[in-house]
Amino acid sequence: MKADKTTLDRRSFLKAALLAGGGLILRFNWPVGNAVAAEKDHTAPATLNSYIKIHPDGRVTLFNPNPEFGQNVKTSLPMILAEELDVSWDSVQVEQADFFPEHFERQFTGGSQSIRRAWPILRTAGATARQMLMLAAAQRWSVPLDEISTATGSLYHKQSNLKLSYGEVASAAAQIPVPKNVRLKTVADFKIIGSSKRNVEIDNIVTGKPLFTSDYKKEGMLIAMIVHPASFGREITSIDDRAVRQMPGIKDVFTIEPLLRDYKKNGFDVFSYGQIAVIVGNSTWEVMQAKKKLILQLSGPTGNAQNGKPDFLESTGRHYAAMEQASTQPAQVKRRDGDPESAFKTAARIIERTYTAPFLVHNTMEPVSCFADVRADHAELYAPIQAPEFITKTLSARLGLPKEKIKINLARMGGGFGLRAYGHHVVEAAVISQKIQAPVKLMYTREDETTYGIYRPSYSATYRAALDENNQLIGFHIKAGGIPESPLHENRFPAGAIENYLAETWSIPSAITVGAFRAPGSNFIACAEQSFLDELAYEMKKDPLDFRLELLKRAKERPVGQRNDYDADRYAGVIQLLKDKAANLARPARTGRGTAAYFCHNTYAAALVDIGVKNNEPYVTQALAVMDCGIVINKDAAINMAEGALIDGIGNALYGEQLFKDGVPLKSNFNTYRMIRMHEAPAKIEVHFVENQDNPTGMGEPLFPPTFGAVANALFDHTGKRYYRQPFVKQSGEKS
Amino acid sequence: MNSIRINKKEYTVDVDKEMPLLWFLRDYVGLTGAKYGCGVAQCGACVVHLDGEAVRACVTKMKRAIGKEVTTIEGLSENGDHPLQLAWKDVDVPQCGYCHAGQIMSAAVLLRERPTPTDQDIDDAMAGNICRCGTYSRIRKAIHQAAELQKQKG
Ligand code: FES
Numbered sequence A: 001m002k003a004d005k006t007t008l009d010r011r012s013f014l015k016a017a018l019l020a021g022g023g024l025i026l027r028f029n030w031p032v033g034n035a036v037a038a039e040k041d042h043t044a045p046a047t048l049n050s051y052i053k054i055h056p057d058g059r060v061t062l063f064n065p066n067p068e069f070g071q072n073v074k075t076s077l078p079m080i081l082a083e084e085l086d087v088s089w090d091s092v093q094v095e096q097a098d099f100f101p102e103h104f105e106r107q108f109t110g111g112s113q114s115i116r117r118a119w120p121i122l123r124t125a126g127a128t129a130r131q132m133l134m135l136a137a138a139q140r141w142s143v144p145l146d147e148i149s150t151a152t153g154s155l156y157h158k159q160s161n162l163k164l165s166y167g168e169v170a171s172a173a174a175q176i177p178v179p180k181n182v183r184l185k186t187v188a189d190f191k192i193i194g195s196s197k198r199n200v201e202i203d204n205i206v207t208g209k210p211l212f213t214s215d216y217k218k219e220g221m222l223i224a225m226i227v228h229p230a231s232f233g234r235e236i237t238s239i240d241d242r243a244v245r246q247m248p249g250i251k252d253v254f255t256i257e258p259l260l261r262d263y264k265k266n267g268f269d270v271f272s273y274g275q276i277a278v279i280v281g282n283s284t285w286e287v288m289q290a291k292k293k294l295i296l297q298l299s300g301p302t303g304n305a306q307n308g309k310p311d312f313l314e315s316t317g318r319h320y321a322a323m324e325q326a327s328t329q330p331a332q333v334k335r336r337d338g339d340p341e342s343a344f345k346t347a348a349r350i351i352e353r354t355y356t357a358p359f360l361v362h363n364t365m366e367p368v369s370c371f372a373d374v375r376a377d378h379a380e381l382y383a384p385i386q387a388p389e390f391i392t393k394t395l396s397a398r399l400g401l402p403k404e405k406i407k408i409n410l411a412r413m414g415g416g417f418g419l420r421a422y423g424h425h426v427v428e429a430a431v432i433s434q435k436i437q438a439p440v441k442l443m444y445t446r447e448d449e450t451t452y453g454i455y456r457p458s459y460s461a462t463y464r465a466a467l468d469e470n471n472q473l474i475g476f477h478i479k480a481g482g483i484p485e486s487p488l489h490e491n492r493f494p495a496g497a498i499e500n501y502l503a504e505t506w507s508i509p510s511a512i513t514v515g516a517f518r519a520p521g522s523n524f525i526a527c528a529e530q531s532f533l534d535e536l537a538y539e540m541k542k543d544p545l546d547f548r549l550e551l552l553k554r555a556k557e558r559p560v561g562q563r564n565d566y567d568a569d570r571y572a573g574v575i576q577l578l579k580d581k582a583a584n585l586a587r588p589a590r591t592g593r594g595t596a597a598y599f600c601h602n603t604y605a606a607a608l609v610d611i612g613v614k615n616n617e618p619y620v621t622q623a624l625a626v627m628d629c630g631i632v633i634n635k636d637a638a639i640n641m642a643e644g645a646l647i648d649g650i651g652n653a654l655y656g657e658q659l660f661k662d663g664v665p666l667k668s669n670f671n672t673y674r675m676i677r678m679h680e681a682p683a684k685i686e687v688h689f690v691e692n693q694d695n696p697t698g699m700g701e702p703l704f705p706p707t708f709g710a711v712a713n714a715l716f717d718h719t720g721k722r723y724y725r726q727p728f729v730k731q732s733g734e735k736s
Numbered sequence B: 001m002n003s004i005r006i007n008k009k010e011y012t013v014d015v016d017k018e019m020p021l022l023w024f025l026r027d028y029v030g031l032t033g034a035k036y037g038c039g040v041a042q043c044g045a046c047v048v049h050l051d052g053e054a055v056r057a058c059v060t061k062m063k064r065a066i067g068k069e070v071t072t073i074e075g076l077s078e079n080g081d082h083p084l085q086l087a088w089k090d091v092d093v094p095q096c097g098y099c100h101a102g103q104i105m106s107a108a109v110l111l112r113e114r115p116t117p118t119d120q121d122i123d124d125a126m127a128g129n130i131c132r133c134g135t136y137s138r139i140r141k142a143i144h145q146a147a148e149l150q151k152q153k154g
């Protein structure tokens, strides 16, 4: 354990008070992790955004300000508080926060940051409340503090056989000044952390209770849907709504500009179109019908030299040609170690491979929806949003309402995967409500969402390895780029392990909008890199895992370069454990096995898959994962996340792609966009964790990237053919 | 003849008979357990029972549903204790949870037809239900477990 005294930054203070009706409330600031640097004034003290309540009857209420989209933070994070508070999990109730901008400094679920950021704060808050209860008991019994112990919500003075429940001293504890420098538990004393606690919302999920924004309903609420241009790079010039206005249940048709023209966007303000059409009506189905009858007139390509966007309409074929072109040109050098040029000049053999991947759609199971009720002086919203803080600024500017007058209730999200960091739907719903002066629920159809954009970019990476006459690796060159952004992380492995190393980056502008997608950038580059290392090992006649271990050993003993963004020991640790576990996992007959490892989002992950081919289609029979994410909070939930990341990686590697013709996304629903299904998912999955006492890091993202690599390598093992272009399963009738 | 029974309650249908059952349930009856995921019979998020058969409510028009008996996830059991619901809780299946009403409703018909389903039976019966979060191996486990529970209950 690195620290068991607390270090809290100055914004994370604690404040205690007496609960109305008796009991203790300890307020504190829960700095909800934010992966993306915010342009934020950090000097302003935040109002405290979270609390622990201890009621006189012994019930404990914890308030979790994190938005929930399936990564189980609503359960796992309160477990940390409960642990330090030393109560039984059964006595804990978790409340989900609504978003009151004036109360929140940061509130963002993403980048696998939630646990990492919350860890020290939650432990301190829990331990502080416990300490206050102990102080109150010490006063009541007139005994020294250090003779008092606690267990599952009770206080004990063993010497005199005294016992009090937390509830009995909670009111007294509320009068005690908040202590500083409380002691935290040692890892060995953890009872709740590391155990498996069920999703706190499970009863509501299996009985179909309304939990999601799309389930929300309010008296007088209208339904709105949008019609956006069919093609990236074009804008609406006019609409023909004559047919629509005649249709039953239709109230209004108009266009909106979600953003003011001169609004300075923040990183989460991704809007694919300057203007969209809106239809408002009484019921979802009526508006859906009307959508089919609305005619949009569109401009030609809006790209030009000023905005840096292409002045033509983009197609997948042209994208790939441009990426091929870019990968043969010199690009921007991001890192150079030693003398890579000479290494390649003197090489006895050069191996060069290029890997590509298409745009991907997030396909969150719940299509976008948002409820908004905007009045003259305030606004209330129900929204699935991972970064409410950012969107509130945008809303405030667009609606002309002060931030404190905007309340966003955070509903459970039917999946996020990065997409719900972007709040175009929130702004749209609010603008529509303001315009029609009524509460409204904006619903996207699946097609609207699949074709709206904010995709994972399309990528390409070219790897070159220089081998000398003894088949030793003497030089390594990576040149990677994408449309419209590059996936390169120049300081990641194998940088640091090779004397002569060169990393270059390029990018190609596009009108297609992109955004974060489960482990951004990594989700492609891990596959390219891990496929290349696998092939390199094969060419060098080495075991692929041993080859990686050898490189990591070199990186540890004689690191090359100024900065290497990984810990070679922990990296090697997951590979070694994968090796050990793999040895005990029999590979089914007629399958091939592939492995890969990667480090991102502070967590080390390694994946193994066994792949066979049935009816000309690859299918994964079993998968195994190893993760080093420090202390595991909620064991079974962590395994669930890992299983999901594996299946997501397998599915996207085999089937995921969005294609374009003249700016039009060609796949709009699951009949054309292939998703992994039950019979294609591995029937058997093993997940192992490296056991250590390092602070916990994220679970949601890190296993996803290496899974792609394991799939590619298993396909090679089974078929003898290397797979360079994702998705690995070509879909019938596909042109690109 | 304009009535429909939903979860053992009688309702009068006064909407366009072309409207899919899903939107009648969600917008008019106020039962939001069945979810909209695709609207084109591809994802299974909307699965409900129509006279005991699993149907995709997003493509089942009201004219087909009228006069029939509909069961949604809200009506699958009195107290949330159908063997599948119990197994789902025990295995802690969900991640985001959005797909699971549909998953459970599909699995319920499977369990009735095949009280002891094989993995192949599960593959066949569940192929129409997408789980974007990838909880498939847990769904499989929970179905097997529910089959056991059902047997014990007799
Ligand atoms: S919503 Fe009915 S099958 Fe997808």
Ligand code: FES
Pocket (backbone or CB within 6 Å): A070, A365, A414, A415, B094, B095, B096, B097, B098, B099, B100, B130, B131, B132, B133, B134, B135
């Ligand atoms: S749990 Fe999220 S889609 Fe199945």
